Amino acid sequence: SAVISxxxxxxxxxxxxxxxxxxxxxxxxxxxxxxxxxxGQSLTLIATANQGSEATYESxxxxxxxxxxxxxxxxxxLTVSNMSPEDSSIYLCSVGVLAGRPSGEQxxxxxxxxxxx
Amino acid sequence: xxxxxxxPQALSIQEGENxxxxxxxxxxxxxxxxYRQNSGRGLVHLILIRSNERExxxxxxxxxxxxxxxxxxxxxxxxxxxDTASYFCATDGLMDSSYKLIFGSGTRLLVRP
Numbered sequence: 726s727a728v729i730s731x732x733x734x735x736x737x738x739x740x741x742x743x744x745x746x747x748x749x750x751x752x753x754x755x756x757x758x759x760x761x762x763x764x765g766q767s768l769t770l771i772a773t774a775n776q777g778s779e780a781t782y783e784s785x786x787x788x789x790x791x792x793x794x795x796x797x798x799x800x801x802x803l804t805v806s807n808m809s810p811e812d813s814s815i816y817l818c819s820v821g822v823l824a825g826r827p828s829g830e831q832x833x834x835x836x837x838x839x840x841x842x
Numbered sequence: 843x844x845x846x847x848x849x850p851q852a853l854s855i856q857e858g859e860n861x862x863x864x865x866x867x868x869x870x871x872x873x874x875x876x877y878r879q880n881s882g883r884g885l886v887h888l889i890l891i892r893s894n895e896r897e898x899x900x901x902x903x904x905x906x907x908x909x910x911x912x913x914x915x916x917x918x919x920x921x922x923x924x925d926t927a928s929y930f931c932a933t934d935g936l937m938d939s940s941y942k943l944i945f946g947s948g949t950r951l952l953v954r955p
Contacts, residue, residue: 756941758942758943762882767930767945767946767947767948768885768930768932768943768945769945770942770943770944773942783942817884817885819885819943821941828873829873829875829890829934829941830873830875830887831875831932831941831943832887833877833884833885833886834884835883835884836882836883836884838882
């Protein structure tokens with residue numbers, strides 16, 4: 726499986742500010758995704774990060790609030806903009822369609838734990 | 843909305859016992875995957891089972907899939923304290939080629955030493 730890293734691992738931010746989370750993979754991957762996990766909850770897909778084009782957002786998530794970049798096949802960023810306490814969550818990136826792996830398998834980064842005061 | 847529902851929501855067992863978790867989903871799927879999450883950290887991929895498979899094993903893990911009932915189960919045999927974690931099932935839809943996953947609500951497993 727791929728080695729996936731995220732930065733920062735955790736942060737405490739003030740409301741109204743923005744935080745950019747980075748996701749780095751040690752090999753080229755076709756698919757990259759961003760998920761949110763609110764406290765005590767399961768994971769919800771925010772968007773699919775498309776290389777070289779705009780991300781595809783799920784219902785309830787918009788580009789102005791969660792801008793995403795994916796400049797190449799190994800790196801993506803998610804920005805949480807104009808934060809409020811409701812944005813306190815764990816944010817996870819995942820990758821899929823790895824060479825030599827069964828189609829559909831997804832692997833997750835270690836997550837970024839965000840607390841907004 | 844979440845595709846999968848899992849039960850039980852929480853499970854407490856003694857070390858050495860077996861743990862069984864169940865997952866139900868709503869629409870036809872390509873694959874179903876099980877993940878483990880320790881204390882709000884990243885997800886560890888456990889196993890993927892395809893829609894045309896009925897059972898799969900990996901070490902102490904056994905996964906079954908019943909597409910007629912739209913359900914799956916994860917069995918952990920001879921549990922250890924280190925198995926204490928939350929377990930999630932996730933599916934990708936048959937009619938959706940985007941590979942995006944929809945997660946179940948999760949089961950919190952506590953293995954008592």
